[in-house]
Amino acid sequence: MSERRPAPTVGQVVLGRRLQELRDAAGLTREQAARVLRVTSATVRRMELAEVSLKIPYVQVLLETYGVAAEETAQFVHLAEEANEPGWWQRFHDVLPDWFSLYVSLEGAARLIRSYEPHFVPGLLQTEDYARAVLRSGTVGQTGAEAIERHVSLRMARQELLERPDAPHLWVIVEETVLRRPVSVRGEVMREQLDKLLEYTERDRVTVQVAEFAAGPHPGTYAPFSLFRFAEPELPDMVYTEYLTGALYLDSRSEVAVHLEVLDHMTAAAASVERTRKLLRECRHTY
Secondary structure, three states: OOOOOOOOOHHHHHHHHHHHHHHHHOOOOHHHHHHHHOOOHHHHHHHHOOOOOOOHHHHHHHHHHOOOOHHHHHHHHHHHHHHOOOOHHHHHOOOOOHHHHHHHHHHHHEEEEEEEEOOOOOHHHOOHHHHHHHHHOOOOOOOOHHHHHHHHHHHHHHHHHHHOOOOOEEEEEEEHHHHHOOOOOOHHHHHHHHHHHHHHOOOOOEEEEEEOHHHOOOOOOOOOEEEEEEOOOOOOOEEEEEEOOEEEEEOOHHHHHHHHHHHHHHHHHOOOHHHHHHHHHHHHOOO
16 A cells, blocks of 8 residues: 655645646647656646645656746756655644645645634634643544644644744634633633733734624634635635535635635624724633
8 A cells, every 4th residue: 555645735736836837838738748758647637736746857857848948947846846845744644634734734835814713712823721622622533642632732833833934914703602612611721712812912913803793693604714825926815614524625716705705794794803802801701
C-alpha cells in the first residue's frame, strides 16, 4: 500500500494553477502535455490540481514545452522546491485529519480570514483550557487523553500565526450562544476565555463581532465556515466549511460570492466591536 500523501501546501495549489494557465496559454491540452512527459493525462491533471507533489524534472520539461523563459523557469522551479517542503503542521499528522491539513496551510498563507462560528470560540482565539474542554466533548472523534493533548498543542501552535509581523486580519462573527454556553463546569474556563477575547478585540488585526439573539435569524445560520483571501493573484478567494466527518473547500466564483455576500450581511447586522466588548464583559460576570 502506498504511503498516504499529506494535504497540499498553498504553494503547490498556486503553482499547480499557474502550470494550467501556462499550458492554456501555449494552446496545449492535458493529453498533449502528457505525451511530452510520457505519462497519462491524469498525471498532468493531478499536478495542476495539487493532488501530487510537483516533480521538478516534470516541471522543467513542461515549462520548456510551454515556451517559458529560462529566468522564469528558474524562479518557478525554486518555488516548487519550497512548496514541496512539508508544512510545520505535518508533525501533528497522527491527530490531524486529512481534510483539515489544507485548512492549516490556507490559514498560514492568507492575508484575510473571515469566519462565522455558531458553536464555539474559533480555534485561533481559544485558551488552552477552553480548547481542552471542547475537545473532550468528543467533537474530533478522538477522545483519548494523549490525542486530546496533541490537538490542544496543534491549536496553540496555530495561534502563533497572530503573533507574526505580517499576521493576517482575522475577522470573526460568533453567535451569542458561544458566549452563553459553558464548555466546562469550571467557571474560570469561560471567564479566562472571555478575557482572552476581550484582549483580542483591542488588536488592530483582529475583529470580533457577536450575532445577538435579539437580532433574529440571519442568512448564515447553517454551519461554520471561513473565507480566505490571499496576496498571491494566482490564488482566488476560498471558502472552507465543515460537517461532522469532513469538510468542503469551495473556490468557484459563484459559491465564494454567495458566502462573501452572506458575511457582509452578517457583519452589518452583528453587534459593533464596542457593543461586542460590552457583551463579553456582561457574559463574563455570569460565570
